[in-house]
Amino acid sequence: VKKVDPAASRIEILQGTLDLIILQTLRWGPRHGYGIAQMIRAGSGDVLQVETGSLYPALHRLELKGAIAADWEVSENNQRVRVYRLTAAGRRQLVAERSKWDRLAGAIAELMAPPSESGS
């Protein structure tokens, strides 16, 4: 993953990874869809871009699976918003996905590292 001009080269998120990112984002508290998208973008230094066409299907899919729950609330500037929060099942899934991701990231880093650096 190379980083050039953040605005010019945003990276689309893979399906499975998106679930993990959403769950991770919600760990800091309930949030509405737009907020989640903003937070992912900001949290990744403008590199990760969530398409709405992927975000909402993912939210609704996670809701259906019971990993997150949604409620209508009134926001600070008086708008009715649908707010998602993590459920107990969601926390468990986050832990599982997280360790899976760590292993994957480690493996990829290993693979990408120059041979000289990786020992031997």
Added chain:
Amino acid sequence: MNLRRFLPSSRRRREEELNAELATHLRMAEAERVARGESPADAAANARREFGNVGLVKQTTREMWGGLWLERLAQDLRFGLRMLRRSPGFSILAVFCLTLGIGSNAAVYSWIEGILLRPYALVAGQDRMVVLVGKTRGETGHTGLSWPDLLEVRRNATLFESVVCDKITGTTLAAGDRAERVSGQIVSANYFEAIGVRPVRGRGFEPSEESGRNAHPVVVIGYRMWRDRFRSDPGILGKSQLMSGVPHTIIGVAPEGFNGTFVGYPVQFWVPASMEETFDQGGYKLDDRSIPWVESFARLKPGVTRAQAQAEISGIAKRLEAEYPETNRGKEIELSPLWRNPFNAAERLSSTLQIAAVVAFFVLLIACANVSNLLLVRSFARRREMTIRLAIGSGRGRLVRQLITEGLIVSALAAGGGLLVAYLGRDLLARVLPSRGVALNLPAAIDWRVLAISAGICAATTLLFGLVPAIPASKIDLASSIKSETGAVLGGSGRSRVRSGLVLLQVSLSFALLVAAGLLVRSLQAMRSASPGFSTAGVMLSGIDLSSAGYDAARQKTFQHELLDRVRALGGVRSAAYARVAPFSYRPNSTSPIVIEGYAPARDELPAPEYDEVSPDFFTTLGIPILSGRDFTQADDVTAQPVAIVNEAMAARYWPRGNPLGGIFHLKGRAVRVVGVAKMANYNTLLEVPKLFYYVPLEQFPAGAVVLHVRATLPPGAMAAALAKEVHALDPGVAPSQLFTMREYVAIKSDAQTVALTLVGIFGGLALLLATIGLYGVMSYAVSQGQRELGLRMALGAAASDLLALVMRHGAVLTAGGVLLGAAAALGSTRLLGSLLYHVSPRDPLVFGSAFLAMAAASLAACLLPAWRAARTDPARALRD
């Protein structure tokens, strides 16, 4: 899973929530941009751009909800209907073609169901019913069983639930001044119980009513007879009805819709076996093991196969043969499934219906080829639509599903239409089959099996229709398809090759059907002009049934003599005679074991040729030559020695070295002397193998129901009127049966061919029509797509006639290819017609020639309009467009 999510109201709320959620998202994005300093207009546009396709986001999100299929189906259906309405020509043609295809199959299967597989309405467990057929070892014909043999089977067979006698019979009931012939069955006492039919009024028979010569004149009448003849009289039980001269007590009324256990006629009354002598000719036979008159069936115990039961019954037959060699030598019993029942119309119709099933399948194939072709045309026409739908984000899976839904609409409409066709055609067979004056009962049964078959065809065709257009649709390459396609060239390109292949299939199948129809026409012609060995011209016949009218032997004889004298005295009558059974009748001829003096039969041979009881002048009237010896005369009466006239085959078989004249054989304990040899003739059908046969004088072997044969120059109408007048003059209570000319009578016996011809003719016509439509479709599409090429050719100097020839040549090539393939298919498959063909070669050149001419004419008609349109191509316009 939350089931509420599937409810429409909950769905609508969710939909609104999603809209609100996404709207909020957009508003927030907009607000943030404004806060960052963008102008409101820019902020709105940029937020929208960033958001992407709102419809698509909603669509993909909704898909996450699951359980959407119902909603999506409804949407697809709505859209599909709209698409079909938008091209009504295509839709009507596709539904029409498929309706013919599915309708043909549904009709044929409903006939097979109602006539062969489950022929008896209201009777339970028909798949376990088998027919008991008497066979003589080494011979092809069949007989019934004798009553004593049936009782042995009933006592000794362990694998049957029940063994039931149901011999068909009939009687004549007076209805005003007209005689009405009604069908009945002579049954064993267990009949109603065994088939699980309970009379709606009164009772069935009791075991004691089965035995005792004429001891139990009781009758169960059919519901229709109760309703029509007795006006649904509630006090009908116990009333008396005169039947065949004997007053019968009505003890029961069968349920509505029950027509007995016979394929062909609706049975309207049932009498116990003890009344056999009253209703069946040839005397009292319940004690006689030598006369095989009983038609019967058995019901297998659950889980028993026909082969197991056959093994047991063969053992019983073998034991009977050893025990009673003088009556049972060479006799076997065969178990036959209902659809091969030789005692009713089932066996005759089964080969015909098998052919019809194959032919109907051909029609379906042709119809499917047609609709596939139409769909291919349409799918290319709809390429732009598909491309656009893909471009705005429709999934390929969704596109395919949409196409399959459209196919489903077409085939479901067609399946409905097809079942309607089958329903309308349910009585077609009874109408096509020529009747001899008795109402026919050959109903089709549209039951769940027929529905299942139709639904299966519908599903298979739907899949086909979904997949054929889906193949090009799913191959659409977005970039190149947005650009308009260039027109196809005549022939050549891959897809037009597929379409041409489909047309080849259609043309070849219809050609094969035309050949089959042609062969059947030739067979019927040959049968109509064939000589059955007696003269059919100028001979008329009509039945005179005195037994039913209650005459005793002495009065019968007087009446028959007087009537014959009166008929002979009529102007225009050249000669007249009686026979107990007319040639080519459905009634069986008499048969009984005979012992020939000076002839030693082989170990398991039991000579019992069929014979007929005839009056003097029978041979003159029918024009059967007496080759040696003499005709019967008035002198051959009861006081004289019994005599017989044998046919050539019988003379050669039993008197191989000497002169048969003067030979003696013993029949039913009487010594019969041969006085003449008659020329061979056909006795039952035109297709039979020459068989042994002899005649005895009616005077010496009397019968109450006889057939009057008249050779006269009168027209049939005048003859019938004159005959009725003479009969009424003798006894107003007697009426002659419907009068036939001998030519009609013989023709009726070729009914299997008539039915086959009608069905193959109808289906062949449909096939030709469908193939013509298919060819027309391909040609006109090719011309409309080839406008540029045609225009170019014209601009380069081609004359209109050249273009005409170009298109016609294309059509001619397709037709010729189809005919060649079809001819090969026909040569290979006309063997199927086998037993129905009479004196015509399966490769008759006249038939193939005519089929070719018909096909050529149809293809000419199909190509003419497109070719004419091609010839009128305006080069300027074609090249500009």
